[in-house]
Amino acid sequence: MKTLIKGGRIIDPAQGLDAISDLLIENGKVAAIGSALDAQGAALIDARGLIVAPGFVDIHVHLRDPGYEYKEDIVSGTRAASRGGFTSVACMPNSNPVNDNKSVTLYIRRKAREEGFANVYPVGSITKGLKGETLSEMGDLKEAGCIGFSDDGRPVASAELMRRALEYARTFEMPIISHAEELSLVGEGVMNEGFVATELGLKGIPWVAEDAATARDIMLAEFTGGRLHVAHVSTAGSVELIRRAKARGVRVTAEAAPHHFTLTDEAVRGYNTNAKMNPPLRSAADVEAVRKGLADGTLDAIATDHAPHHLDEKNVEFNIALNGIVGLETALPLCLRLVEEGVLSLSRAIELLSLGPCKALSIPRGSLAVGEVGDVVLFDPAAEWKLDAQKLLSKSKNTPFDGWTLKGAVKKTLLAGKVVFED
Amino acid sequence: MEFPHKHILGIDHLSAADISLILDTAANFKEINTRDIKKVPTLRGKTIINLFFEASTRTRTSFEIAGKRLSADTINISASASSVVKGETLEDTAMNLEAMHPDIIVMRHGASGAPHYLAKRLPNSSIINAGDGAHEHPSQALLDMMTIREHKGKLAGLKVAIIGDITHSRVVRSNLIGLTRMGAEVRVAGPGTMLPPGIERLGAKVCTGMEQALEGADVVMMLRIQLERQGKTLLPSLREYAKYFGLNPVNLKLASPDALVMHPGPMNRGVEISSFVADGPQSVILEQVENGVAVRMALLYLVGGASADETAHK
Numbered sequence: 001m002k003t004l005i006k007g008g009r010i011i012d013p014a015q016g017l018d019a020i021s022d023l024l025i026e027n028g029k030v031a032a033i034g035s036a037l038d039a040q041g042a043a044l045i046d047a048r049g050l051i052v053a054p055g056f057v058d059i060h061v062h063l064r065d066p067g068y069e070y071k072e073d074i075v076s077g078t079r080a081a082s083r084g085g086f087t088s089v090a091c092m093p094n095s096n097p098v099n100d101n102k103s104v105t106l107y108i109r110r111k112a113r114e115e116g117f118a119n120v121y122p123v124g125s126i127t128k129g130l131k132g133e134t135l136s137e138m139g140d141l142k143e144a145g146c147i148g149f150s151d152d153g154r155p156v157a158s159a160e161l162m163r164r165a166l167e168y169a170r171t172f173e174m175p176i177i178s179h180a181e182e183l184s185l186v187g188e189g190v191m192n193e194g195f196v197a198t199e200l201g202l203k204g205i206p207w208v209a210e211d212a213a214t215a216r217d218i219m220l221a222e223f224t225g226g227r228l229h230v231a232h233v234s235t236a237g238s239v240e241l242i243r244r245a246k247a248r249g250v251r252v253t254a255e256a257a258p259h260h261f262t263l264t265d266e267a268v269r270g271y272n273t274n275a276k277m278n279p280p281l282r283s284a285a286d287v288e289a290v291r292k293g294l295a296d297g298t299l300d301a302i303a304t305d306h307a308p309h310h311l312d313e314k315n316v317e318f319n320i321a322l323n324g325i326v327g328l329e330t331a332l333p334l335c336l337r338l339v340e341e342g343v344l345s346l347s348r349a350i351e352l353l354s355l356g357p358c359k360a361l362s363i364p365r366g367s368l369a370v371g372e373v374g375d376v377v378l379f380d381p382a383a384e385w386k387l388d389a390q391k392l393l394s395k396s397k398n399t400p401f402d403g404w405t406l407k408g409a410v411k412k413t414l415l416a417g418k419v420v421f422e423d
Numbered sequence: 424m425e426f427p428h429k430h431i432l433g434i435d436h437l438s439a440a441d442i443s444l445i446l447d448t449a450a451n452f453k454e455i456n457t458r459d460i461k462k463v464p465t466l467r468g469k470t471i472i473n474l475f476f477e478a479s480t481r482t483r484t485s486f487e488i489a490g491k492r493l494s495a496d497t498i499n500i501s502a503s504a505s506s507v508v509k510g511e512t513l514e515d516t517a518m519n520l521e522a523m524h525p526d527i528i529v530m531r532h533g534a535s536g537a538p539h540y541l542a543k544r545l546p547n548s549s550i551i552n553a554g555d556g557a558h559e560h561p562s563q564a565l566l567d568m569m570t571i572r573e574h575k576g577k578l579a580g581l582k583v584a585i586i587g588d589i590t591h592s593r594v595v596r597s598n599l600i601g602l603t604r605m606g607a608e609v610r611v612a613g614p615g616t617m618l619p620p621g622i623e624r625l626g627a628k629v630c631t632g633m634e635q636a637l638e639g640a641d642v643v644m645m646l647r648i649q650l651e652r653q654g655k656t657l658l659p660s661l662r663e664y665a666k667y668f669g670l671n672p673v674n675l676k677l678a679s680p681d682a683l684v685m686h687p688g689p690m691n692r693g694v695e696i697s698s699f700v701a702d703g704p705q706s707v708i709l710e711q712v713e714n715g716v717a718v719r720m721a722l723l724y725l726v727g728g729a730s731a732d733e734t735a736h737k
Contacts, residue, residue: 195621199625202556
């Protein structure tokens with residue numbers, strides 16, 4: 001089976017490619033890039049005026065399956081992913097049961113393979129039951145298909161246990177994904193500590209809660225030689241800590257979420273529970289630092305921390321609302337805002353959505369080189385549309401961007417050469 | 424002048440003119456409270472629900488008396504006796520109450536923003552915030568301003584010192600916003616663990632110690648220290664707190680000789696305020712409570728649908 005994507009502007013950071021060209025996919029793999037390709041019998045896709053890029057890879061997603069299917073499941077979550085241009089997602093282990101054993105991992109992979117619209121790479125838990133007490137069976141989880149380990153949402157409080165996790169995961173050459181937060185400093189905080197929290201009378205989460213934990217985990221990675229990936233970096237201090245760690249050769253990678261480079265804690269005003277997430281929206285200086293980190297290579301990936309929650313879990317008093325927002329379907333236009341503002345080149349933005357995350361977690365995707373899997377996204381960077389949260393493909397509608405006019409729309413998403421989303 | 428607000432969610436959305444109108448209206452109502460027959464028919468036929476999710480003696484009683492003296496039907500609901508213990512959400516509780524057609528819901532809630540949440544969801548009732556988390560306590564600030572104005576004849580230009588736990592106090596936020604809006608200078612002082620970031624951007628002059636705040640102050644407002652609520656990491660002991668942030672006859676001398684001593688209650692005698700001062704000649708603490716009823720009558724009256732012109736005829 002052949003598919004020819006014709007006349008698009010192919011941008012593939014993995015090959016340093018940015019050219020108007022044709023892309024031929026054969027039997028699910030990239031067969032050729034060029035003009036006048038032999039495409040007899042191929043299905044034609046007209047990509048004139050569109051960007052053709054490697055399918056995006058979101059390494060921080062909560063699919064809520066198994067256990068919380070009323071928020072999202074593997075089918076709805078991967079459908080939302082495909083609409084956002086994502087062909088691969090890594091799903092966090094805080095399902096019910098927790099993904100701390102092979103059977104859960106295998107369930108996720110099978111369901112994704114049979115019913116999903118994107119590749120799903122499970123992330124196993126660092127500790128059994130996310131309890132922060134004993135390590136999960138990391139070797140077994142890797143064999144079952146996990147690509148890394150995280151207790152996302154529940155930081156590993158014990159420094160000793162984090163040390164052992166990094167050491168043990170190193171045995172299998174697997175990354176530990178840190179949700180960096182010093183819980184004793186978070187306390188009962190529900191938003192960023194600062195003027196807005198003071199004015200609203202809400203308890204604050206200070207930036208030092210994140211920086212202290214990031215610093216600890218970087219030191220532990222340096223000490224153990226383990227691989228550390230820092231999730232959802234939200235503070236200027238953490239960006240700087242990672243920058244310095246990379247400079248001295250620590251094996252550390254990091255990601256940032258679109259909301260952390262788009263919004264500040266001002267968005268909480270009015271007690272907007274769709275602006276409540278963890279880590280919280282920070283100050284303008286933090287947003288600036290995260291943007292800089294994305295541009296200069298300190299941060300390796302943009303990951304959405306897609307966190308679907310039911311309306312009932314958000315339609316409550318601010319301090320008891322659950323943390324998190326959906327992100328898969330808004331990531332691309334938010335990234336393109338950075339391109340428009342001159343923070344990132346278009347190629348760098350695409351790299352942060354594809355090659356960058358793949359390298360961080362060793363995912364065999366993120367390139368359109370001949371022989372690679374034909375996961376492709378076609379998008380129109382200039383198309384404007386107004387976000388109506390009710391029309392999101394995700395089961396949950398918890399987004400602070402409802403009603404925003406966004407620029408940049410995915411037109412087609414191909415998974416191994418097969419169209420899985422079409423606008 | 425027509426009162427332009429359906430709800431009283433905080434001082435923040437009141438203009439200086441709104442505040443003056445409330446204080447003038449309260450001054451008119453005050454006299455009713457000293458009559459033999461303490462009742463006027465102003466809100467006859469209106470239903471007021473006092474919905475209290477947090478313990479309160481003073482504020483709840485004050486709102487209840489205010490409603491009753493205006494001839495409204497007042498109903499008190501406290502969280503422990505309500506369906507909250509059965510797991511009902513705030514929205515459902517409120518929608519069910521609204522279905523019974525109250526005119527005004529007076530609410531106290533531990534979550535900052537809870538009355539704002541209700542105001543967005545209830546189409547018909549007026550909401551009066553009787554204290555939300557560490558956010559606002561508008562009727563307290565208004566009764567404080569009324570008391571100050573009675574004694575000083577004005578608010579503009581006065582130096583007001585507020586001392587204590589600035590971080591966790593809704594009384595501070597409402598007073599700070601209200602007093603600065605009326606032209607007063609507000610100084611705050613407290614231990615470093617109880618000074619929130621950015622408070623100066625709300626108009627406060629942050630003082631390094633209590634003495635600096637007291638220097639020449641026209642009003643000294645002491646806050647209740649609540650160790651049980653704020654956890655054990657903020658202070659070494661009440662003894663040391665009293666030493667550095669308690670008001671006593673000695674440090675009160677730093678303030679203006681005719682400075683008013685205020686406290687929103689309930690007091691911890693011997694901790695943030697010594698009995699000599701609390702019961703002394705400069706204390707207006709019980710007048711605050713008295714004015715509380717008048718201010719709440721004014722609020723109920725103004726959001727209850729009457730126009731200010733009618734007040735003038737009273």
